[in-house]
Amino acid sequence: MQGFIAVYFREALILKRRFKRQIAGMAVSPLLYLIAFGYAMGDAVRLDGHTYLEFLIPGLIAMSSMTQSFGIATDINVARFYWYIFEEFQAAPIRNVAYVAGEVLAGMTRALLAIGVILILGLLFGVRLHYGLLLWLAVLLNSFVFASLAVALAMLVKSHADQSLLTSFVITPMAFLGGTFFPLERLPLWAQKALSILPLTHASHAIRSTAFGENPAWQAYALLTAAGLVFFWLALGTVNKARD
Amino acid sequence: MPAGELFAYLGPNGAGKTTTIRILTGLTRLTAGTAALNGHDIKAAAVAAKRQCGLVPQHVNLDSELTVGENLDIHGRLFGMSASSRKQRIDALLTYIELRDRADSLVKQLSGGLKRRVMIARALLHDPRILFLDEPTVGLDAGIRRRIWSLIKKIQKNGTTIFLTTHYIEEAEFLADRVAFLDGGQIVAVDTPTNLMAGVGHWAIDWMTDDGMTSAYFPSREAAQASGAAGHNGFTLRRVNLEDAFLSLTGKKVGAQEGAAAAIQGQSAHGHQGHGNHAPGGHGTHAAKAHAGHGAH
CATH class of the missing domain: 3.40.50.300 (P-loop containing nucleotide triphosphate hydrolases)
Known part of the structure; x- marks a missing residue:
């Protein structure tokens, strides 16, 4: 338990030290999407009886909870390949689960902060939605999924460049195709089927349903929980692989 | 340990x-x-x-x-x-x-x-x-x-x-x-560092050859001095250090040198314990051996 607190405490201290920069960074891309797609272009578009801005905000919540929680992979890599701080954890008498849980929780913390930023931006754009418990549960599960995946991949990659490649090939496409910017029903059936294997698709559907005051599909929660547990378990195994 | x-x-x-x-x-x-x-x-x-x-x-x-x-x-x-x-x-x-x-x-x-x-x-x-x-x-x-x-x-x-x-x-x-x-x-x-160094000798001379720096080791300062003066121009005299011991043991640089090898052999044949108790004459013999090696070289 103390090991877990130590790992999380370190990340929290660093987050605190970078707080302003980090918050500003979290605001940039949602703000750009809101201006470009929501404000400038989206006026004419109505989806499922909602304005495009209303459609977009839950999508951005899903997207940011993914990108921000996955973002710890980059920091783990910098700490591992550039600062060698990861060795402090390897040489410490802590169990792998303490390290993984600490980093995953740090990723989830970031995701929650980023969602806070988006909610404030939404208010500024005059968007009012429902932000109930089930929405937050979906956000937490989604960030748990991607923070766990981040730790697992960060242990496996051999360099910082590989890490950027993973982000470009896995995270960025998912950010655009996972039901964030447009309803998947507009795609051909085969594409819908293919995209329904992405965890983010389920997260954005659940988040959007709750934000619109509808009942989300319980399967989404079950699937996110299962994916999160699998990735977390993978992450536990990969910590040993990082000993070279 | x-x-x-x-x-x-x-x-x-x-x-x-x-x-x-x-x-x-x-x-x-x-x-x-x-x-x-x-x-x-x-x-x-x-x-x-x-x-x-x-x-x-x-x-x-x-x-x-x-x-x-x-x-x-x-x-x-x-x-x-x-x-x-x-x-x-x-x-x-x-x-x-x-x-x-x-x-x-x-x-x-x-x-x-x-x-x-x-x-x-x-x-x-x-x-x-x-x-x-x-x-x-x-x-x-x-x-x-x-x-x-x-x-x-x-x-x-x-x-x-x-x-x-x-x-x-x-x-x-x-x-x-x-x-x-x-x-x-x-x-x-x-x-111990002392024993490792004593395995080589106590004093060393370095001189330059066409192949680069060469060293030879001696049990006493006088022997090293004498050898240097007899065989080499511009040699330097110094105490043996761990590097000499390392190089002679791994055979990477010094081991190839005949003279140095002779010096080391002479050393180990007599053992390095109680080296200080050797009579001055004993040292002389040592140095002569080592020097002979150089001369032949």
């Missing part, structure tokens, strides 16, 4: 020094064989083994965005120390390394030497039984190196066992109780 000893691995880059430390401290997987720290097997009881050791790696691995105090505090938490013992130990160790007034400085504002001292304090924070120092003074200037050396000596006096790797001859000579020569992943010799 007996408790309380300062043991050094000396060898060129790539000899396996860092790998040894990385395996013992859990950074690299042990692929074959066994190892134990203070009775705890590093594989079967990894967590317990890690509690025994403090590690100062070769490269600076402090969190540069955090303060000195925060870096130490996180380390204390990782080793399961209570809040009060962390506070008390951090205070004591910062005083010990004379950095108490820098507790709230960001690490990135410290010089290389200060960072190294913080890393030593961090490794000592949880009161380890064994301290691993991987090239503790690499990249530091001479004055700071001396300070780190006296800090290391002080730590050993306080009862901590120290395992040190270095490729600096003087470092091993000055600090170590026993030295292991490491070459290509193999230990070629283990002994």
Whole structure:
């Protein structure tokens, strides 16, 4: 338990030290999407009886909870390949689960902060939605999924460049195709089927349903929980692989 | 390694020094064989083994965005120390390394030497039984190196066992109780620095040949002086150091020299214990042998 607190405490201290920069960074891309797609272009578009801005905000919540929680992979890599701080954890008498849980929780913390930023931006754009418990549960599960995946991949990659490649090939496409910017029903059936294997698709559907005051599909929660547990378990195994 | 000893691995880059430390401290997987720290097997009881050791790696691995105090505090938490013992130990160790007034400085504002001292304090924070120092003074200037050396000596006096790797001859000579020569992943010799050096001789001369610097070793200053004066222009006379012992044992440079080989053989035939008891005449014979070798060359 103390090991877990130590790992999380370190990340929290660093987050605190970078707080302003980090918050500003979290605001940039949602703000750009809101201006470009929501404000400038989206006026004419109505989806499922909602304005495009209303459609977009839950999508951005899903997207940011993914990108921000996955973002710890980059920091783990910098700490591992550039600062060698990861060795402090390897040489410490802590169990792998303490390290993984600490980093995953740090990723989830970031995701929650980023969602806070988006909610404030939404208010500024005059968007009012429902932000109930089930929405937050979906956000937490989604960030748990991607923070766990981040730790697992960060242990496996051999360099910082590989890490950027993973982000470009896995995270960025998912950010655009996972039901964030447009309803998947507009795609051909085969594409819908293919995209329904992405965890983010389920997260954005659940988040959007709750934000619109509808009942989300319980399967989404079950699937996110299962994916999160699998990735977390993978992450536990990969910590040993990082000993070279 | 007996408790309380300062043991050094000396060898060129790539000899396996860092790998040894990385395996013992859990950074690299042990692929074959066994190892134990203070009775705890590093594989079967990894967590317990890690509690025994403090590690100062070769490269600076402090969190540069955090303060000195925060870096130490996180380390204390990782080793399961209570809040009060962390506070008390951090205070004591910062005083010990004379950095108490820098507790709230960001690490990135410290010089290389200060960072190294913080890393030593961090490794000592949880009161380890064994301290691993991987090239503790690499990249530091001479004055700071001396300070780190006296800090290391002080730590050993306080009862901590120290395992040190270095490729600096003087470092091993000055600090170590026993030295292991490491070459290509193999230990070629283990002994006290004095014994290792005595295995070669006590005095050396260096001179330049077409192939570069060549050395020969002698049991006495007079013998070395005489040999140099007879055979070589522009030789330098000096005391034998660990590097001579290393080079002659690994056979990389000196071993090829006939003269030097003769000197070493003469030495080992007589044994190096009680060398000082040899009659002056005995030394003379030695030197003559060595010199004959040179002459023939």
